Amino acid sequence: MVNVSLKRVRAIFVKDYKEFSRNYAISIMLICPIVLALLIRGIDSSLPLASVAATFANVLNISFLLMTCFAQACLIAEEKERNTLRSLRMTPATTLDILIGKSALVFVMSAIVLAAAALIFGYKPGNIAVFVIVIILSLILYIALGTICGLFSKTLLEASLSILPVCLLFTAAPWGALLEDEYPVFRVLDYMPSSQLVHALRLDDTGFTMGDVWKPLLLIFIWTVGLTAAAVMGYQRQLKNE
């Protein structure tokens, strides 16, 4: 569990990269952010949430779910479906080797695609450091979420379906939060990481204080830590069940 071998992580990374790139049914999801960016770039900015930054934040939210989370869930579920996860654990590879190897692949792919989407969309972050930190935290968060979805499903098909409710909850949260005047319950949605991402990116447009930055960063950080811990625990529970 504790010792991580770079050699084993790299072997898993390379293996997953080859599998992922050849399985077009899954890797097609990589173009999703780019298509979204192309479609929405000329949007009418009179709608609520429709400043360039907020719109891009929503593109990011959808991409995180449909690409990052989906890819990770599929990678895990596919291994479960073929029983290779079980045999992988017969090798010296530890839990962390396996999780890091898989997550690193999804992380790198997502980062590259999202950078391309940002270029196409024409989004320029006001504060690069805040932007990068928020993106990195969110990527880890959604990878953990994908891992949990993957662990709960037995087959690839189940995994792609289990993503749907999660997708709805997370991408719709910033919009739902707008209704808080009518339905006070929806105020909770403002604490979702996707809503906080919108806040974090919107800050960059105008002047902001340190306090404004800390709140979304802290909330996203708490989500990241919580979901990552849940994913690792879920994986180990799986280990015991088999």
Next chain:
Amino acid sequence: MHFEPTYENGELVLPKIEFDVIPHQAIGIITDLKRKQLLMNQLADRSQYHLFYAQQNEYSWLTVKELIVFLIQVTERNESVDRLLDYFALKEEQKTKIKNLSPSKRMYVTLLRIFFAHQPVVVLEEPYLYLEEQDRRQFKRVLDDLLPGKQVLILTSNLEDALISCDSVYRLNERGFQRLDIRDTEEEPRNVQKQDEVNITLQKISTKRKDKVILFDPPEIDYIESVEGSILVHVSGEEYTCALTLTELEQRLANFGFYRCHRSYIVNLQKVREIITWTKNSYSLRLDSGQDAGVSLSRSKLQELKSLLRI
């Protein structure tokens, strides 16, 4: 090796099992699906046992060579890929994706994971079930080469499969855990007395089952085996115990086309469908009885049998 007893609904499904582990020897256990799972569940310690399940699949999008490279790297071995591909006889297939291999080859490639096992004990469930003849031989060779360093346990429901690479075979069923006598018996003195007078008046073989006496016509019988001192008469997949010894039965049945093909087997030659050669020294007979019955054949008896069958 040792297994704890398991009860299900108050009934004993798995007795307490203990057997000696002889180094460099593969052990086979013939049993059913449920008991296979119960046995494997007791071997959950990942640092001791490398379990290979029958439902194991492989990374289907990788090519054979990429898979071997991955297995070498993930187990941190210092082997050369090309040498291993040579050894596994996979040179021709090395650029084929695993999903495009034939089912038998795909299973063979999947089975190769046990070559990379770092645990001292390797447990295989039905390794030979999906393999074709050539891949069986290949895999038997790989398994045999593994034996000096590892202990191998094979769980199967088929006696023939166990005979391919096991030196001692046990049978586990509702009657308990017994060792099967599969040793070859060349060195044993053969004291078969020639009997000229054959009793043709007595034709029925009397057997017992659940306190009933059942009589069989010799042509009905598929084969007769001796398991731990008791004689079992196999008739269309069912077993019946018989009070006579194998030698007595051999004499009685000689005129009905029965043949003592092994120290612990008498077979009805009319029902033999196939002679299977596993290695230079191990043979078995497949019967015609509808069931997947296999009977071992001593090497010393092969020539005699061939002349009896005029082949």
